[in-house]
Amino acid sequence: MPVYSMTGYASAQHNGAQAPSGQEARATTGRLGLEIRSVNSRFLDLSFRLPEELRQHEPALRELLQGRLKRGKVEVRGGVEGGAGDAVADPGARLLQRLASLQDTVRSWLPEAPALGVADVLRLSAAQQAPAGDWGEAVQQLARQALDDLLASREREGARLAAMLLGHLEQLRALAGQARPLVPQLVEQQRARFLERWNEAMALGGGTGGAPATEAAQDRALAEATAFAIRIDVAEELTRLGAHLDEIERLVKKGGEVGKRLDFLIQELHREANTLGSKSAALELTRISVDMKVLVEQMREQVQNIE
Structure with a gap:
């Protein structure tokens, strides 16, 4: 299985003039857009920013994301823009009369309320004339598409993190090899x-x-x-360090949901590197300990992003 990062981004759009998934559906106008952003988090934290037309679909979107994501702070944004052909809605005399009456009523109670502008009238007119539409199937289709793209993005980032971790493991093994003969000397x-x-x-x-x-x-x-x-004997620390390095390599190559276990092992690596430095009786051993701690800290930063 691949290693997944918790950092990713994906977006998808759907033209409302087309019938979703080839099925006959109630007409929809405008363009539907969804985007999903993801960053690292200890648990799965979902948040939604949807307009009123899409608010009813939040539970279905939440269930879809929970089925495929395990960790990360994930934000889903959605929006419906424009209308078919971007036509400007004609307010009509009756609507204008009604808006003027409503405005007079509001300003009789709230004299400081600003007057309606042309943009406000056109927006309200478009809302009145637009068919209700049913975005349900389109929302699900877009969410699956965006989620696939997000997972692909997180997989690419995870592959980069895995390669970096494996490179740091080799450097740590080389440092441990340098430290091992120093103690008998x-x-x-x-x-x-x-x-x-x-x-x-x-x-x-x-x-x-x-x-x-x-x-x-x-x-x-x-x-x-x-x-x-x-x-000054550090043979036990070097043995444990080697075992931790082997386990980290096994988990990275295995893939899947390994972030929390890697985080624990990184803490253990840091502990062994610290002990190595505290037992140091030579400048060379101190240098090795410092180099190890720098590498371990770099690994800790990368592991924070792994699912």
Whole structure:
């Protein structure tokens, strides 16, 4: 399955002069348009901005989107524009008389109300003369078309995010490979340093104290070296980090609804990279930890957009 981003956009239009889906339907005038915008969100959050003519179709649109989208903040906008041939409606004497009467009534109660303009009269005239029309089937057809386009857009963006994540995984593996041999080298260097200091102490002391004291001092130096080795050992962190990287790669290649699981694994990666830095006893290991955290933070930003 592909990886889907939660970011996408799609739009579709329908000319009301055509009968929807080849069936005989009540006449509709104007042009119907739908657009769907989607951004990232923890859950599926649907909002609709529809004109009065389309408000009744909101439940059906909501059901359609809930059946195919799992996460994201999704906004659906709809509108009906113009009329057949973009003709200007003739208000007629009776309508003009009625509008004038209504205006007088309103302004008798609200003297500050503005007078009707030409654009207002023409708009009200068009609303009176336009057939009611039934956009139901056209709305469903457009919604399915726009939803298909949205999913295609989210799939393309998801493929780009997946490729970026896989690239970052390879970089993290390379950094882990650089860190792995550093710890044994540091342990050996510290062990040699402890023994060197022990030899210097023995030489300054003239080797007094006898063999038992000498052996005790040597054992203490080796114990300190061992404690240092335990303190800076990051083998466990590197092992867990490798396991997280493998799981992330498996999920990305599997696809589907993996965003929440990826987000959890990214948090675990960040924890291991932090621990690696806190145990660092060498500048090179600190640099590796910082580079890892930069990559993990970049991955976190990308994973926030995956469904």
